[in-house]
Amino acid sequence: MRAHLRGMTSRRGRLKAGPFSLAALLLVWASPSLAQEAYVTAQLANEVAVVDLGAGKVIAHIPVDGAPAGIALSPDRKTAYVTRPEGQSVAVLDLDKRTVTASVAVHGGPLGIAVNPKTGVVYVADWYATRVVVLTPSPEGLKQTGEIAVGKSPSGLAVTPNGGTLLVANREADSVSVVDLATAKETHVIAVGRHPFGLTLSADGSRAYTANVTSNDVSVIDVPGHREIGRIATGDRPYVVALAGGHGFVTDQYSNSVTAFGLDDLKPAGSIDVEDHPEGIAASRDGKSLYVANWGDNTLSVIDAATLKVTGKIAVPDGPRAFGDFLR
């Protein structure tokens, strides 16, 4: 959204110069360059693929070795942080230049990753351990500044919009840790379904959703109340949830489908066939479309959030996971 506005403002500045610039403005509006981009971690190809969602194709390849998996973006949406589980590190990507600018060691199994929208601090889940590693940006670069004790095999994580609370899905502990970021301490543990993997927060931070891999359901959490308030049955091996247009959408890895559910009634609203082993899913900025990374078939499926139908697919490099905040 911010990128949009910035682009329009600068064009508007030139608009005053004369009719030629008006033509330029119209061209720019019609061009796909204003569309959103997806940054797809292609784990088996060892790269992050840049996808122009308007044009429906990969427009750049950023090599990132070490089996890249998780991704999160900085508050200004200019930097991506990518976990490299086999490289035991987090790669820092300049998204405008499309290059890797730094790599920060995180030992163990860095997989899930999230950024504090207020402070820009980066949280990395170590799925071999019971900790979240804290990386703080500074003029000298990104540095490890601490770690937070959580449950076993932390996987998906998210920070509330006010920047005050971190939620962590602990896969082997069947729980969600609530961490107070002022003290960097776990303050509550919420029991959820079996093996929660992805964790997604609502835009206002009041609800969280975990995809429970082995109980085949989604847990709905009342964040201020620190409790689970609902459970929705999914297909086989749910991975992560995205939210759009009054529905939740969860990828079902083994069913090759996306299960939609109502955010008000918390009831299943339909199953959408996608392709082989769907993993990461995210909603477009306007909330009209969802993009699903199909790990097995090397594609992104495009889903219409209103009709719950697949409207297209985009070829991407080998083993797309796109676990995290992969659209801008």
Added chain:
Amino acid sequence: MRKTTRRTLTAAAALATASVLAVTAQAHGPTRRKISESIEINAPADKVWAVVGNFKDSNWVENVAKTEAHGDDPGKSKRTLTLKNGHTIEEEGTNYKPDRMLFGYFIDKIDVADLPVNDFSSNVTVEAEGDGKAKVEWKAAFYRGYMNNDPPPELNDENSEKAVKAWVQKSLANLKAQLEKGAS
């Protein structure tokens, strides 16, 4: 474990950087692998699907001597495959779409000596090819046979992938032989 690796690396400091990187990469947990194999069969798609979609009889699958289904819903039910060596594989259906001629399942329990995999899941599809022919495609996703660091060679990524590929290829060849023999 990691310490030992480091010591070895330090001792072998003369090693080229490439070898050091290779050792480091192997020293950590596995990532999921995949294979995709297909075969063309000289038999109509519906006849091929009648075999592939019959979850109560997987005897065309390499090494399988007996199939026992524990239920009637191929999209959900469990089944036990008994191998020629007497070992068993426990499986569970995940996907059964006759209109798309697709059958999917995952393996609950397997001895890595029989197939070096963990968390194996797969989908088999049949597609009409015209001229009374069909194409069968088998896609599988799995982790290597050894889930921790430093796998023994027979359970590493490369050999697990090779073993799955060979097993799927043999199974598809069995399917082709069975169906083409039946058609003549």
